[in-house]
Structure formats: C-alpha cells, structure tokens
Amino acid sequence: MADWKLYTPEGTQDVLPKQCAYKAELEATIASVFERFGYHVAETPILQFYDAFDTQDGKIPQEMMYKFFDAQGRILVLRPDITTCFARMMASKMDDGIYPKRLHYCGKVFRYIDEFASGQREFCQAGIELYGADGDVADAEVIACAIEALLAAGLEKFQIEIGQVEFYKGIIAQTGLTNEESEILCGFIDKKDALAISEFLKGKKVDEKLAAFLEELPTLFGSADILSGMDAALLGSRAMAALNNLKNVYDLLCAYGYEEYVSIDLSLVQGINRYTGIIFKGITHGIGFSVCSGGRYNGLTGEFGNSLSAVGMAIGTDRLLTVLTRQQNGSDTLGADFLVSATNPATAYQVVTALRDSGYCAEQALSDETGDALLRYAEANNIQGIITVASDGKIKIYNISLDETHETDLETFLIHDEGCNCDACHGKD
Amino acid sequence: MDYITIALAKGRLADLTVDLLEQAGLNVSEMREKSRKLIFTDEENKFKFILVKASDVPTYVEYGAADIGVVGRDTLLEAGKDLYEVINLGFGACRMAVAGPKELAGHLDEIHNMRVATKYTQIAKNYYHLVKKQSVEIIKLHGSVELAPLVGLSEVIVDIVESGKTLKENGLEVLEEICDLSARFVVNRVSMKMEAQRIMSLVHTIQELLKQ
Helix, strand or coil: CCCCCCCCCCCCCCCCHHHHHHHHHHHHHHHHHHHHCCCEECCCCCEEEHHHHCCCCCCCCHHHCCEEECCCCCEEEECCCCHHHHHHHHHHHCCCCCCCEEEEEEEEEECCCCCCCCCCCEEEEEEEEEECCCCHHHHHHHHHHHHHHHHHHCCCCEEEEEEEHHHHHHHHHHHCCCHHHHHHHHHHHHCCCHHHHHHHHHCCCCCHHHHHHHHHHHHCEECHHHHCCCCHHHHHHHHHHHHHHHHHHHHHHHHCCCHHHEEEECCCCCCCCCCCCEEEEEEECCCCCCCEEEEECCCCHHHHCCCCCEEEEEEEHHHHHHHHHHHHCCCCCCCCCEEEEECCHHHHHHHHHHHHHCCCCEEECCCCCCHHHHHHHHHHCCCCEEEEECCCCEEEEEECCCCEEEEEEHHHHHHCCCCCCCHHHHHHC | CCCEEEEEECCHHHHHHHHHHHHCCCCCHHHHCCCCCCEEEECCCCEEEEEECHHHHHHHHHCCCCCEEEEEHHHHHHHCCCCEEEEECCCCCEEEEEEEEHHHCCCHHHCCCCEEEECCHHHHHHHHHHHCCCCCEEEECCCCCCHHHHCCCCCEEEEEECCCHHHHHCCEEEEEEEEEECEEEEECHHHHHHCHHHHHHHHHHHHHHHHC
16 A cells, blocks of 8 residues: 655645744734734634535635535545634624724635636735725725735735736626627636637627727736726726726826836736726736736625625745745755853753843753864854853854854853953954 | 747647748748757747647646647647637548448447547547547557447547548548547746737747738
8 A cells, every 4th residue: 555654635735944934024024014914814624514605706616725624524624725714703793883804814725726826725824905995996905915925925017916806797798798708708818819719609699899909909918008998888897897997906006106017908807707897917927827816806795794895816826935935046044153062951941041132042962962063063054153162161162154163161161241342252253 | 048948749739830830030040951850049039948748748838847848739628728729720520420330320329338439538438428428438549440330339429530531441430520630829827927928929029920
C-alpha cells in the first residue's frame, strides 16, 4: 500500500521559515493598510455548512468544494471563499442599522480546482468588504485600498483593470437573447474570441449595429478614451448607467492620484454571476494570473436575510508573494542578532535575557561547541554576532560581518542598556 | 523593453506560423536555420520564440511563461486553459467528429452505455456531458484510434477528421460533427493588458494578412 506520510496533499504545501517570515511580513503590511483605511479585522470558521454556499447569486460549483459530514449527517465544507461567510455574518449578526461597515480578513480558503491559484488548492486571501454603501465613492474606496495595499507590499508596475457587469447585462437585455444564449456569448467575450462572437450572432435576430458592437467589445480595453462616443440609443439606459458609474469611479481614482494604476476593460465578464456592478482585477508583470480581484455584489447578503449593498476585494497573498520574490529576487531575512555561548547555562541565560530585554533577538547555544563550529552555525543562520562567556566572567563579543572582537566582563555587560554608547554596545548594532 | 515570448507547437504548425510571423515583419531567420535549439530571439523587435510540444502550448501561455501561443483548437479544447483566443488563423483546418461503422448512422441515441475510444478524452467528455447529455464510457487511446470499433473495443470514436480518407479505408464514416478545428492565436490574460500596444499591433497586422 502506498504510504503518504512524507507528503502533503495535492495543492497544499509547507511554508518553510524563510518564506514564512516573508509571508507573515507581507500579510502584516497588507493588514496595516486595511486598518488605516478604517477596516476592522474579523474571523470566520474554516469549517462552514454547505448550505451557506448553496446560494442563488454567484454560486460556487459544488465540485470545487471540499465536503464532508458532521456527526449529524449535515454537509460541511472547507470554506471556498470568505466573502460569502462574511456576508452571512454581516446579515445575521451585525445589523445595528448603522452603516457603512468595514471589515477585513486574512485567511486560508480551499478549492478543488482553482483557476485563481495556479494549482494551489489551499491558498491565502487578504481582503476587505464594505457594506451598506452604494455608489461611485464606495467603489473607488475599495479599489484605492487595493492599490495602496499592493504598493505597500512593494509591487512594481501593476494595473487594476476595471469593468462593469451591468454594462454587459444591459446590452444583452437589448439584444433579446435568452439566458442560456447570453451565457454562451459571455464565454466568447471572456475569451476575446471575436470570430466566435460574430458566428454565434449570425443566426440570431440581433440588431445589426448591436451585433457589430458586441464583436468589437473584446478590443474595448485600455484608457478612459474607450468610454467616450458610446451610442446611448443603441446600448440602452441600463448599459449607459453602468458606463456612467465606471467613468465616475475611474475619474475619482485619477483624482485620488492613481491614474497610472488603473485601466478599463469593458469585456471583463469573468465570474459575473455574483457581481452586480463594478468588477476589477489586479495584474502585473512576471505572473500570468491576477493578484487581486473584486467587485460590487449587492445581492449576496440578501441571501442571508438582510439585503445590503456591498463591495469588496481580495488579494491572493501566495501569488503576490510569488511575484514579489520574482520581481525583487527576494530579500534575505536576517537571523538572530546574537548567539550566546557560556560554560554555565545560567550565565548564558542571564546574558540572553538581558539582550532580549533590550529588544535584541538572542539565541542561546545549546551544544558545547566553541570556535569554528559556532561560527559556522551562526553564518548558516545569518546571525550577526557571537558572544562567548568564559567561566571567569570574561566576555568576547564577535561581530561577524566586521570581523571585530570586543572584550568586556559580565558585570559591565549586564548594566549596559539601550541608551548606552560604549564600544561594547556599539558592537551590538 | 521586455521580450514578448511566442510559444510555437513543434511540427508543421510551427512552419506555417513562422511564415506568417515573417510576413508580419518579425525576424525569424534564427528559426529557419536547422538546429536543435528550442529558443530563438528577434533582437530587433524584442521577440522570443520557443518551440514546445503542441499539447504544452496552452500551459506555457496560461502560466505566462509565454505571452502568446499558436496552437490547434483541438489542443486548446483538450487543455481547457483560461486564455484569450484572439485570432482564428484558418490554417490546419479540420473537424472534430464522432465516427463509427455506417450502420450506426441515425441510431447513436439508441445505444446504451456506449463506449467511445479517443485521444481527446476531455473533448469527448464535454461533448457527451454538455451537448448530448448522455452517459458514455470513454476509453483513452494514444493512436490508431480507427482500430477500436473494428476490433470491438468501442462502438464509436471521437477523432480529428481532415479528408476522411483514413476513416473510409477502415470502413468508418463521420456520424456526428463536434466542432471545427483550426490553429488559434492565443494570448495570456495578463500579457494582453501589460503589453497591450505591441500585442494588439501584431494582432492587427496578422488579421490584415489573413484578409488577403
């Protein structure tokens, strides 16, 4: 029988210390941006009832969810998405009539097949949700927050491409196509397959001008110029209202100073079922997938009994990490400041405690090794300095990168604090 | 300026594509030389060309290891990757079809638990699940698929049909058409936006060439 004890399941992975430190730092950076925008952190269980995801709006296909049963035979899932859990929480537990409400989160989600995670089935999302605020300014705030978070993470050269699902839905309403036909057409538009669009529309009784516009739709991406000169009579009021919202959000983001980070794609229709308005994706060089995505979903909280307007976005932190390491070749994380070795463990502990109290990171050497062996260990772990305490209380502080040794004794060493400027303490830096 | 990488499917398709790219103004001289190299550059226009197995083209493009790919639609459908399919290049035109002994013509819906032999399991699965809404047993083969109905391994096959000559010589005929296949110019979703100007200009040039 195959033995799997050395492996993690497909699509999951261990995160080793160096990578993990980088990841934790990234998540902290993103969370701090969210906090400064006034978003409050909240949590939801990784285990959820299947029913919560069996919604009308933006249904997640059941084959994408990890499912199992609890002791009472109810179907549980590993959450495939946090937005839905938060919508449930918001609608059922937080309604005090005072809006808007701003929440942020960072957590694992699980999906069997996932086009958003490049083969990963367990991945991390850091996101925000803004409830009870409709309109251009709320839409722009969420996108602005995404841009600030990506900038804070150190991402260079990226674009948030913005679309509006109501624009497409409005045009479809004008064509008189059935829902099923609209979905097929949506697939072609999503693939920017102009030929398939024109062939598909040939047999249908769609207004010629409208059909020509739909064929052109895949090329309508780029700067705000593409928004001008639209034929209002042809596209209908629903599509024009959507266009107006898109234009206002774009203008707001430009006014906020983010012009270089935003672009428009009118054929952005991926996953439009859940979304009811603005929709966007963050893309960058060096990775073929988007690093963040979001949009307005005014229908979702209503599924849980309290209809609220809502807009949100999530950053795929694993992906972002991949891009950052590629774009910046990764930064070496520093090891401990000091490695402390003493013949008497109690003395060593006294020294490390003194260092730790002064804010340093200090490791206590656990073996009896001295000299070269200690140095090799310190170098391999990026430790900055080695402190050895002899049995007579003499202390040697060795700064590895400068190759300098400073000598003192235990008593002097222990009375020194953060403000001290003597040579020994200087050596600590 | 960064390089734009184009993934080409090794074989006849690559030769046709190289001709087209040359007409579009790219310098493909490195690829014309006989060599075993897999990566070629056009320094002048900052393009790179990589030669990969046809079925790997969609993967290279999806992951962004290549920005653009040229590959048959059969390969694309089988791979089911998330790409922009921007141009139908027209060449390599053929069809994906269900074929079998001619006695079965018009009686396919009467067979229960039909066995379907094919190299293209994904295409066959999608066709029977989504279009025909029929449960069938799909048998994966790697070549000489026409043999399967002759030796009783399956009732029908799903395969690429060009002229229909191979089918005829083996006493089979096309029973149902699944879709047209021809080479596609596919683009990575992110590259399309990050390199919009250069990629769209190549797209327009090729579209103009194809019109002639």
